[in-house]
Amino acid sequence: MSGEAKKAPYRVPIGPNHPxxxxxxxxxxxxxGEVVKDVDFAPGQAHRGIEWMGMRRNPVQIVHLTDRICGIxxxxxxxxxxxxxxxxxGIEVPxxxxxxxxxxxxxERIQSHLLWAGVAAHELGFDSLLHLTWRVxxxxxxxxxxxxGNRVNYGIVQVGGVRRDIVPEQHPVIEKCLATYEGxxxxxxxxxxxxxxxxxxxxxxxxxxxxxxxELCTVxxxxxxxxxxxxxRQDYPYAAYGDLDVKAILPERHLGETHGDVYDRIxxxxxxxxxxxxxxxxxxxxMPAGPVTAEEKLVKLLATCKxxxxxxxxxxxxxRGECLHYVRMEGKDSPAxxxxxxxxxxxxxxxxxMLRGSQIADIPIIVASIDPCLSCTDRVAIVQDNRRSIxxxxxxxxxxxxxxxxxxx
Amino acid sequence: MKLNxxxxxxxxVYHFNSGSCNGCEIEIxxxxxxxxDPERFGIKLVGSPRHADVMLVxxxxxHRMKDRxxxxxxxxxxxxxxxxxxxxxxxxxxxxxxxxLDGPVDEVIPVDVYVPGCPPRPEAIIHGVxxxxxxxxxxxxxxx
Numbered sequence: 001m002s003g004e005a006k007k008a009p010y011r012v013p014i015g016p017n018h019p020x021x022x023x024x025x026x027x028x029x030x031x032x033g034e035v036v037k038d039v040d041f042a043p044g045q046a047h048r049g050i051e052w053m054g055m056r057r058n059p060v061q062i063v064h065l066t067d068r069i070c071g072i073x074x075x076x077x078x079x080x081x082x083x084x085x086x087x088x089x090g091i092e093v094p095x096x097x098x099x100x101x102x103x104x105x106x107x108e109r110i111q112s113h114l115l116w117a118g119v120a121a122h123e124l125g126f127d128s129l130l131h132l133t134w135r136v137x138x139x140x141x142x143x144x145x146x147x148x149g150n151r152v153n154y155g156i157v158q159v160g161g162v163r164r165d166i167v168p169e170q171h172p173v174i175e176k177c178l179a180t181y182e183g184x185x186x187x188x189x190x191x192x193x194x195x196x197x198x199x200x201x202x203x204x205x206x207x208x209x210x211x212x213x214x215e216l217c218t219v220x221x222x223x224x225x226x227x228x229x230x231x232x233r234q235d236y237p238y239a240a241y242g243d244l245d246v247k248a249i250l251p252e253r254h255l256g257e258t259h260g261d262v263y264d265r266i267x268x269x270x271x272x273x274x275x276x277x278x279x280x281x282x283x284x285x286x287m288p289a290g291p292v293t294a295e296e297k298l299v300k301l302l303a304t305c306k307x308x309x310x311x312x313x314x315x316x317x318x319x320r321g322e323c324l325h326y327v328r329m330e331g332k333d334s335p336a337x338x339x340x341x342x343x344x345x346x347x348x349x350x351x352x353x354m355l356r357g358s359q360i361a362d363i364p365i366i367v368a369s370i371d372p373c374l375s376c377t378d379r380v381a382i383v384q385d386n387r388r389s390i391x392x393x394x395x396x397x398x399x400x401x402x403x404x405x406x407x408x409x
Numbered sequence: 410m411k412l413n414x415x416x417x418x419x420x421x422v423y424h425f426n427s428g429s430c431n432g433c434e435i436e437i438x439x440x441x442x443x444x445x446d447p448e449r450f451g452i453k454l455v456g457s458p459r460h461a462d463v464m465l466v467x468x469x470x471x472h473r474m475k476d477r478x479x480x481x482x483x484x485x486x487x488x489x490x491x492x493x494x495x496x497x498x499x500x501x502x503x504x505x506x507x508x509x510l511d512g513p514v515d516e517v518i519p520v521d522v523y524v525p526g527c528p529p530r531p532e533a534i535i536h537g538v539x540x541x542x543x544x545x546x547x548x549x550x551x552x553x
Binding site: 017044047049050053056064068069072118130131132134138141153373 | 425426428429430432434435436438439442444468469471472473477481497502503504506508510527528530
């Protein structure tokens, strides 16, 4: 702040590097006293040009690149990319592979939601809870390592199936982990939901109305916490979810009411941990025998992909919401076009109604409450040099009308 | 290794994300949480570069972060150490041919310890911190 006296509203920049932010993003808050009047943000600080690189590699190589779009939800990106390529090349994925994909996918959801719960506790200043949740999260990491060989960036999904089978010796390991979580869930729920401090800090903070959630195309737990009944596993089942009974977790089904606040987002995510445990258990018991990949020889797989022409879309319910990959192949090694829409991309806009009118102290928990993942989101380098770069629907409409008039002369 | 001489001061680390995929970030936080618990040796994550002894850099240094990386590096008081965590900071990793990279990290700031892996395991990160610690003591002229 410079020496000259400034009148309200003050402009408070936060980021791109700030202790409260785990990832680079630039916020500009307009403050009046303690209250946020307006907010603007500039993502794009972690743009690596992954799609550009992908269009220079073949599908087998891209799967490893998709793992590294995001370190937390790696399997989501590789799965939805593989779904898109399989759709184009007409590759039939063996049923067992679908179940293994679902199991790893759900373990990822468990670790991601626990990770988020810890970060949320940290943002509230409740560090002992951060350490507790991260300690129990290690159980899921151990199982993920046991199943895939890696703790992070699993590299288990490949075009046409999965790279590793789940052998009978691994069942007790998974079973033990699930039993631990099912036993812990009530404790975790009471830690997070009955705690007076968390209730005071999260109830009716960062409210996103159902209408706003729908208008801003919010996805995943953020949308469900506002009462929007969306879950790709229920609405458009992929992998093994068609055989499983998945119902979207909504706060009113468990609390009897929906506030659309930070508290509801905690409820939804924690209950989803329990739901994931049930799904994994069901997958394990119903998993059919058979091969885990449609084509074991990578050279043959590449040849199939090379011949393929057409477009495909892979949609997956990531821990943060819907993740979409669009791929177009034109009979060449590498795809002619590849577009990734990560879940956080749809959710970022919901920050603006949530943050408006909130207090400066609530900024960290509100920002964290949508579980933002900026490394997923920063697909396009956005050049933003003035405040007008974030446009409301009305602004866009006005601009569009103006342009039409201009073009008409 | 003589614990007393080497751990004569606690080591505070500052984490800088230069466009990473988050994999290294969560492994760094996992390193700091109870299973590995390096806080018993006084190693902890601090929010300000001015409090830090060691800077952990993750990510391949995307174009927009280069200037910030330099500025944050200059804000850390001497003697300081830089640890480069993850394959993409060391060589670009899977992002080697991207158009938006100004890295790897050692082309922007001097790096003392490299921790390879995509992402490295928490044990590897702790091993790197121990290496950094030895180097810091050497710089300060403390005999191990």
